[in-house]
Amino acid sequence: MDDADSRSTLTDEDKRREKVFDDVIKLISESMEISPTEITSDLNLNTDLPFDSLQLYEMVITLEEAYDIRISDEDLDNVRSIDDIVDLIVRLT
Amino acid sequence: MDSQEQIMSDSLVRIFENVVLTEEKSLQAGYFSDLSIAEMHTLTAIGPYQSRTMTKTAEDLGITTGTLTVAIDRLVKKGYVIRQRDTKDKRVVRISLTRNGKLACRMNSKFHRVLAKRILEGYSEEDREHLLKLVGEIDTYVEQQLRKYDNTSNIRKTATEVARTSKKETPSNG
Numbered sequence: 001m002d003d004a005d006s007r008s009t010l011t012d013e014d015k016r017r018e019k020v021f022d023d024v025i026k027l028i029s030e031s032m033e034i035s036p037t038e039i040t041s042d043l044n045l046n047t048d049l050p051f052d053s054l055q056l057y058e059m060v061i062t063l064e065e066a067y068d069i070r071i072s073d074e075d076l077d078n079v080r081s082i083d084d085i086v087d088l089i090v091r092l093t
Numbered sequence: 094m095d096s097q098e099q100i101m102s103d104s105l106v107r108i109f110e111n112v113v114l115t116e117e118k119s120l121q122a123g124y125f126s127d128l129s130i131a132e133m134h135t136l137t138a139i140g141p142y143q144s145r146t147m148t149k150t151a152e153d154l155g156i157t158t159g160t161l162t163v164a165i166d167r168l169v170k171k172g173y174v175i176r177q178r179d180t181k182d183k184r185v186v187r188i189s190l191t192r193n194g195k196l197a198c199r200m201n202s203k204f205h206r207v208l209a210k211r212i213l214e215g216y217s218e219e220d221r222e223h224l225l226k227l228v229g230e231i232d233t234y235v236e237q238q239l240r241k242y243d244n245t246s247n248i249r250k251t252a253t254e255v256a257r258t259s260k261k262e263t264p265s266n267g
Binding site: 053054057058060061070073 | 124141142192195196199200202203206
């Protein structure tokens with residue numbers, strides 16, 4: 001199956017997830033001043049990105065405002081990677 | 094050797110004082126060193142989401158609206174709080190947190206969560222459950238003592254009290 005075929009089989013849910021993923025990459029690259037190409041879905045927030053807890057909450061507040069959602073500390077306990085953030089936002093929106 | 098009552102009494106007072114003191118020191122050492130503990134608690138009472146009225150916030154903090162007004166004046170100047178007139182009722186003043194206020198509020202809640210996590214992780218699951226049950230009973234008892242001195246609704250509601258009330262309101266029979 002080539003790329004065009006695989007893209008055409010994307011469900012609405014997949015497309016929504018892709019859109020959230022792109023938004024998250026954009027927000028992180030802007031706030032952390034990192035090139036978007038350096039941010040991949042499996043990046044670990046604690047070890048691969050220079051986040052301290054203040055920056056993590058900065059990002060959380062930005063995402064909460066952008067998506068009009070509430071991200072609890074319990075939710076954040078389970079967030080390790082960019083993928084986890086994207087999954088969480090998809091679940092909360 | 095100290096009596097059990099003496100040990101309990103000393104521990105209760107010391108835990109309360111040390112939690113507040115640790116919170117204060119961590120504030121001074123951190124990003125929000127321009128905030129006092131009382132100011133941080135005011136931000137927490139407002140909360141990081143919807144705007145709230147001055148009256149309701151003062152009630153939750155157990156202070157008068159006059160006292161809260163003075164505190165809010167300072168927090169507005171420091172850039173942590175926004176004060177606005179209600180769009181529908183101009184007599185009502187609503188307060189909400191700025192982005193910096195939201196950050197301070199969330200960092201403070203993290204402080205408390207980490208403290209609780211560190212205390213609990215030293216125990217087995219069975220001990221944790223037992224400890225939480227006992228702490229819950231102490232919390233309820235002290236809350237009851239407070240009520241004796243203040244029978245109005247102007248009592249600061251703790252998170253556990255809110256949770257307990259909402260459980261009671263859920264119909265259980267059927």
